[in-house]
Amino acid sequence: MSQYQRLLLIINPALRHSPAINHAAALAKASGASLHIAALAKPVEILSLLEENVREKARKSYLQDHTEWLKSQAKNLRGRGIEVTMEVAWADDLQQDILDHVTEMQPDLVIKQTQHESALKRAFFTPLDWRLLRHCPVPVYLVGGDxxxxxxxxxxxxxxxxxxxxxxxxxxxxxxxxxxxxxxxxxxxxxxxxxxxxxxxxxxxxxxxxxxxxxxxxxxxxxxxxxxxxxxxxxxxxxxxxxxxxxxxxxxxxxxxxxxxxxxxxxxxxxxxxxxxxxxxxxxxxxxxxxxxx
Incomplete structure (x- = not known):
């Protein structure tokens, strides 16, 4: 039996050309694991300048657009024989939201695109990927390069x-x-x-x-x-x-x-x-x- 039964892929829905989906799909196909794709969107700061009713419509439209895109991605993966579920949601605290998903789903592996940060920024802020490596209770697979x-x-x-x-x-x-x-x-x-x-x-x-x-x-x-x-x-x-x-x-x-x-x-x-x-x-x-x- 494969060591992987459930894979959790974390993506930024705004970065649609990330290779992380293909890498997660390849691992799921090879291992026979199910794949859950969580597209966690950070709040768009400009929306805070809008009136409340306009802001809510814009938020819903933003999520709906990404949901339709992710549905098409999931459909393509199912056509390759991969068991896929998906969600699109706002993430006010990205690290905590990811860890909450891990606690709830109990995946065997968390997959995420590497988020490159400059040395200057790392001097003042601990990068998200570093924080996940330190606090995620399951193995973390960070996708980078070619x-x-x-x-x-x-x-x-x-x-x-x-x-x-x-x-x-x-x-x-x-x-x-x-x-x-x-x-x-x-x-x-x-x-x-x-x-x-x-x-x-x-x-x-x-x-x-x-x-x-x-x-x-x-x-x-x-x-x-x-x-x-x-x-x-x-x-x-x-x-x-x-x-x-x-x-x-x-x-x-x-x-x-x-x-x-x-x-x-x-x-x-x-x-x-x-x-x-x-x-x-x-x-x-x-x-x-x-x-x-x-």
Whole structure:
């Protein structure tokens, strides 16, 4: 049985050319899951300037226009053999409305188009996608870039530097989720770990050299990664131990290897990380592919 029985797609009805519908439909078709499309519209500020009776007519007309469009989309998806339901509604608090939908529907996966925000804006406001990654109780599938709607290459990005039980369990969930998606979609499964040793350089007579401690840490991490790959039967040509800062290393790998989905873990947030964001959160703005956070 597929791990996905119910999918929840969140869209902005004003962005009708978003690829999120095609990506959600491809996953629903591949997994046999039902798909509910919630088109949540943010209030149009200019309507507040109108008289009350005129404002209400305009609101109804606005929703009706989007409802007719979404009905046609749902009809096309049903023609492809996908079980689809839909709704169009106002969302005064988009984050809370999405979380309320999750609580009510209990979907196996929430799908949404990545909403790119500038670095300046992120410095003052936590992006909606970051907030969903932090608070949504189910896995979140964020659609970005030009990846294939039906994934062809899925990468499970793990972290073997932390040997705590909680991190080991998260690695297992990442791999299991990635494996399931790859099997359902007929995609290649790859395993990746980005080992960041950039901060542990020391000066030597001949210039810069890695300390013995750093070399030991790298060897330990590489062996732990190989053990993990062997445990899950990942072929040698599909597991990748790479050096570099995780965000840039993952981004470069995804671009070079034409990755469709990166499956990553959602960390617990402490101190400054709440403000600057985690590796998974920053990846959203760096890669031209989808990110599945578990």
């Amino acid at each position: 990846a294939h709607a039906l994934p062809r290459k899925v990468v499970a990005a793990v972290d073997v530097s932390d040997t705590a039980p909680a991190n080991s369990e998260l690695n297992e969930r990442i791999i299991q989720q990635a494996t399931s998606v790859a099997l359902q979609c007929g995609a290649e499964l790859h395993l990746l770990y980005a080992c960041d040793i950039s901060a542990v350089y020391m000066t030597d007579m001949g210039g810069l050299a890695l300390s013995d401690l750093t070399q030991d840490l790298r060897r330990n991490d590489e062996q732990s990664f190989l053990n993990l790959a062997h445990r899950y039967g990942v072929p040698a040509d599909r597991h990748h131990f790479i050096l570099g800062q995780p965000v840039s290393a993952l981004s470069e790998f995804a671009s070079e290897q034409e990755v469709d989905v990166i499956v990553m873990g959602r960390a617990q947030y402490h101190g400054l990380e709440k403000l600057v964001g985690s590796t998974t959160e920053h990846i959203l703005y760096q890669v031209a592919c989808n990110v599945l956070a578990v």
